[in-house]
Structures are given as C-alpha cells and as structure tokens.
Amino acid sequence: MGNGKGQEILETAVRLFRKQGYHATSVQDIADAVGLQKGSLYHYITGKEELLARIIAEGMQGYAQVLEEIVAQPLPARERLARAVRHHVAMIAENLGIYTVFLRERHALTPEQQKLVAESMRRYQALFERTVEEGIEQGEFRAVSPRLAAMLMLGAGNWLYQWFSPEGRLSATEIAEAFLDLFLRGLERGGGGGDAASERERSG
Amino acid sequence: MGNGKGQEILETAVRLFRKQGYHATSVQDIADAVGLQKGSLYHYITGKEELLARIIAEGMQGYAQVLEEIVAQPLPARERLARAVRHHVAMIAENLGIYTVFLRERHALTPEQQKLVAESMRRYQALFERTVEEGIEQGEFRAVSPRLAAMLMLGAGNWLYQWFSPEGRLSATEIAEAFLDLFLRGLERGGGGGDAASERERSG
Amino acid sequence: MGNGKGQEILETAVRLFRKQGYHATSVQDIADAVGLQKGSLYHYITGKEELLARIIAEGMQGYAQVLEEIVAQPLPARERLARAVRHHVAMIAENLGIYTVFLRERHALTPEQQKLVAESMRRYQALFERTVEEGIEQGEFRAVSPRLAAMLMLGAGNWLYQWFSPEGRLSATEIAEAFLDLFLRGLERGGGGGDAASERERSG
C-alpha cells in the first residue's frame, strides 16, 4: 500500500474494472493506462485475477472491522443502527470504484475466494440483523423481520454503487440521513401502535 | 422468438449468463447445453452479444409497461406506491435469471444499447419518484426527498437478485409486504409529529 | 489414428520435436508446417503437451506388448534374448522420430505421466533381466549380473536414436545381428572356461 507503482496499478485497475468490467479490461489496457509495457506489470502483480482479489480483499477489510466496533458499543440499538448505516453509505460513496468492483465482479474469483467473500458478506449482514433484533428485544423497534429489515437497508445502501456520484447534487451524508429518516421511522414503535399494513387497511 | 429451439437457446443463455456471467460463458457452453454444435447456433442467433441484448430487452419490457399502468390508476399515492413495489419485487423474484443478467451484465452492451437501457431505467425510476411526489403534494407522505425515497425502494428491491431464492423460506409476497410495512411507515405522516432525525437528536 | 489431419499433425510434431526438441518447437512451428493457423490446431489437439504425451504413449505401446510375447515363448533363453534384441533395434530404427522424442523429451511431461513412463520402462527392462536370469539358471549363460547385462543391451540399443539413419550404410538388421554376435558371445558359457576378467588378469 502506498508503494508507488504498485498502488498506481491497483488504482488504475479499480478504475478500469469499474468502467469496463473485469473481463472486458485487458492487461494491456491496464499497462497502457499506467504507462508500462504489458510484461512489466508482472513485476507488481501475480496475475490479473490476483489484482481483482486484492481489490476485493481491500473492500472486505474496509467494512468488516469498523462495523463490528460500531455495533458493539453500549448504545441504544437505534443509534447503533444509525451509525452502521452511515458507515455503510459513507464507505461505498467514498470507495465507489472498489465497491463497484467488489459487488459486480466478485463472481470472477475462484470458488474458494468467492466462499470467503460470501462468508464475509454474511457476517456483515448478520451484524445488521442482530442489531435490529436487539432493538426489538429492548422495545425500541417494532416486531419486524430482522432479516428483511437488514436486507432493505443493505440493499438500498449497496445500490448506491449504481447511481451515486461524488459530483452529484447529493452528498453521502445527505443520503445516509435521508435513508435513516425513512428507515428508523419504519422501524420504531410509532405512537399509534398499529403497523403500517393495518394502517393501510384503515386508510386504503 | 417463441420458436422451440430459439427460445430454448435464449433460456439457456439466461441460465448460463446468470451462473457464470456473460464473458465467462462461451458460445461453446451454450451450444453444449442446448445440444447443438457451435456453428449451428448461428442459425438462431446473430451473435453472442445480440443474445445478451435480447435478454436485457426482455427485462426492460417486463417492468416498463405494467408500472406505467399502475401509477396511472386513480388511487391514493400510497396505494399506487404499494402496488408498484409489489410489482417490482414480484417481477425480479419471478425472473431472477433475466434480472440478474440485466442488472449485472448490461455493461457488456454497446454504448448505444446501454443508453437505451439507462433511459429505460431512468423512466422507471421517475415513475416512483413522481408517485412519491404526488403523495407528498396530497398530504399523504411527509416531505422527504422523492428521489431518495425512490432510490431506497428500488435499491432494496433490485438487491433481491443477489439474495432471493425461490426455494428460500421467504416468498416474494412476504418480502414485498415486509418492505412496504417499513417503507410506508417511514413515508407516512406519523401521529407523533417529529421526524426520525429529530428523535435521534433527543435519544442519541 | 489415421484420421487425416490429426495424424498429420502428430507426425509433423514428431518430426519437429525430434529436429528441434520439444521446448524449442512452438505451436506456431507445427501450424506452419501443417498449413494451418495456430488456433486451428486446437481442433485436433488439446494442447502442446498432450501432443507430446500422445507421441510418447505411442512409443510405449510399440515395445511393451511385443516384448512380452517374445519372452514368453517356449524357447531357449538365448533365442528369446536374440529375438528381444532384434525387436528392440528394429523398433527404434523404424520409429526413430518417436523414440528420439520418447527418450529425450519425456522429462517435459507432468510428473504423473513421467511416473507412468518410468514404470513402463522398468517393466521393459525387467523382461530383459528375467530372460538373462533364466538363461543363467538353465546353464545357457554364464553367471553375470542380469541387471548389467540388460543395461548393456538396452543402452546400446537405445543409443541408436543418436546415430542411426535409415539412409546410412548399416541396416537395422545388420546392426541387430552384430550386436547379438557380440552380446551372446559374451554371455554364453565359453569353451575356454575362464571369464574375461580373469583372462585380463593373465594378459593385462
């Protein structure tokens, strides 16, 4: 990390993989973009796939550790969930390249590597689920499906890689707060008591 | 289209593109799976990319028309939005193959085709946004960002292609209702008055 | 075998591998020699190494079976040994290309394949050894080391690949008979009684 050419190659690969996709990006493309001969790249990389693996590993490191710390803090579930969502959105927004590659190209890895990635994602998701669960247990949240609540949040967050642009009108923070505004309202025990579905019955 | 072999080839391509990705699936793979020689495939298809284009076109047809009808109905915004989400979730859950390919492989199309697809998605998203907007205008919903509300819903729904399984414990309907339960609560003007953000202030 | 282009490619490979060696012969060389594009070769071969493996397998088939039949015949050991040597010499002389590749390039095979080849050669050698042994047991031969007698015969025979030429003055038959004339004399119980070593003592 930070070792000049090696890092430049990695970043270039992220950029090209994001723009063209992993398969559609040739080693030649990377070499051209970085100003080296094709063969020279191999002083820095073991192979094209290892490059992808490194990018994806970087993506995995980025989220796992921080999230574990967040959800372990002695705070109300709602606050922990809020922080988790902010972290999630920020992480993707600030590393769009890496997460685009991560989310879209991980299937190009070897089956073993894919298993590691899948396991990592499962753990990440489980942290969200668990936090929702705790919120329910402690009476902060309504009795929703923790699984689906987590999937909704993660899905909405991950989808950012498809549309977020740092140059866009919306900042990552604004997005996170807007999402939370909707999420948490939906989760929290409302004053009226009934769930949205039953409210729909009444009003629909 | 619809003629025996031709349809079989298309479906086989969907299955293989979904499993292995577009680039990682060779014409030979498709020929093998369909029981033809590679050369014989070309009596039915123009090329590999055209096959992808047809799959993606099928995906686009699937959602556009129906959604326009839904949001045009003379119903409360909340109800229209609910139906739209149900449609969205059902469509993806019932055509996982097509939508996986659609969402993941559309970057392999020619730039012109990609533009068409992007435009189609933009229109689709606009229908959601507009409906949220109308809900706000008519006092059904809180004053949230229609753009972000739409993105949240679409993101959560699209993400299904990554985790939904027809054999799983959760049916598409259950998922759609659970999502709506959370979405709509978040959108609706709550009894308590304060927004989630300000509540967070108090409790955080 | 005999299937037109496939066989032609194999024979061309034998010729080129013999002339230039396996590593120094490129797939391009073979394609050029056979009048195809490099890529077209791959309709007939799985890879360059498989080509080598096939050549070597052909070499192994050539000797193993026939020799087993020869040494199993109800004949004096001397006669069986004579026939074995004639077979060995003829086989190499008539398939110089194959045996040159076999003897010189087998190290380019995978370790597993090399093991198979080594085992095949060991069996072949064992047949020679056993025949010498039987000749000794039955009083036809002197009490020499069967191992070394076999190695001498096989070595001299194998070496043919280095110098024999079908256009040369000496025919394979002449060579075989001359070798036998020397071999068998050395093996047989001579009239004079003493072995060469002790004679050397006397005269040296």
Added chain:
Amino acid sequence: MGNGKGQEILETAVRLFRKQGYHATSVQDIADAVGLQKGSLYHYITGKEELLARIIAEGMQGYAQVLEEIVAQPLPARERLARAVRHHVAMIAENLGIYTVFLRERHALTPEQQKLVAESMRRYQALFERTVEEGIEQGEFRAVSPRLAAMLMLGAGNWLYQWFSPEGRLSATEIAEAFLDLFLRGLERGGGGGDAASERERSG
C-alpha cells in the same frame, strides 16, 4: 572460471539443467538457487546459452584428452580398450550432471557449436573404432565391425546417464568391469572358433 561465484553459478546451472532440462530452467531459477537477483547474474555470465556452452565444453574437455593418451599407450588393444571403457564409464559416473546436460541438451546450442560438439564426439568414437580395428589386425579380436563394436560400447556407457546413481548399489567400477567382462568376451577370439551367430544356428 574457478572464481567463487562464477563456479557456483556454473554448478548450479548443471544441477538445474540436469533436473529440469535447459529450456525448462529459467535464469530466474538459477538466480534464486544461487542467491542473487536475476540481473546480477549477468555480471558472471554472458547469457543463458553461453552457460550451456560452457558446461558442454567442460564435458568435451573431460573425455577427449585422456582418451587420446590411453589409446596411444604401447599396450595390447584389449588392454587399451579396457582402459578406455573404464575411463568412459568413470567419467560419466563421476560427472553425471555435466554429461546428462551434454548428452541431452546439446541440441539447444547454435548450429556452429553443435558442429564442434559433433566433431568432438566423432573423434572420440573414432578412437574406440581404431582400437578395435587394431585389435583385429593384431589377431586379438575377431573380425567384427569396428564401428558397431564401438557403438555398442559407447552406447552402453553413455546410457549410464539415464540410470546410474552414485547412491545406487552398483559402483562405477563394478559396472565398468561387468561391461568389460561381456564386451571383451564378445570381441576376443574364442577357443571354439565359431561365431555366436553360427552357434545360434546349431542350438536354436
């Protein structure tokens, strides 16, 4: 030559060329084995091929001079031949690496170098032939083909590189004596007078 590192590189190359073959051994392999960077090797060698040439030249020196002295001595042909064979066997057994490379990899040299090597081998072989011839002229040996007698001896001896092991049960001396025991018996004028072929007639 003889200067520490240079000699170490040469010996390492011999070892690796023998184990893996010349083409399959990369300059990197040699550098690794000798504990230098690839680029540093070029302070000691001109190139990979020159390394091979030096090894082969060393092989040629090893046999040529000594053999000339042996066959020039005023001794019976049989004794000179015996000494020549002992020398040949010892030389190969004691320099297995060099002679394996010599015999197996000389085709990787330039055509000019190959010519020199071929000429050297021809001279070597001629010394054996001439000695056999002289033995025949002087009545020590039977009237065999000197060429084939030489080929038999050289072939059996050279073949050692394929099977001899310093750790094996048989010492180089034992092998040489056993070979001689068989060779010379075959060559010498036997008491019985008839040649092996005619004996075969009688007994076969």
Added chain:
DNA sequence: TATGAATGAGAGTTCATTCAT
C-alpha cells in the same frame, strides 16, 4: 558488485464467427 525496474518479443491458448458441405 548488486539491484530491480523495465523491456519487447514470443509463448500457448481461447474464442466468436464464418462457411463449404
């Protein structure tokens, strides 16, 4: 003396596509 970055040619292989049969 030693490094290691860089080269550039060439290797084996894959693959979408064409076309005569």
Added chain:
DNA sequence: AATGAATGAACTCTCATTCAT
C-alpha cells in the same frame, strides 16, 4: 437445419536481457 473445419484476433503470461542507480 446442422455440421465441424478453419480463421484470426485477442488474450494472459513468461522470460532472457538491459541498464540506470
């Protein structure tokens, strides 16, 4: 409609060698 031989371009990767430091 179906074949399968053939193409030719592109691909990833290797490697002997050079050279500024």
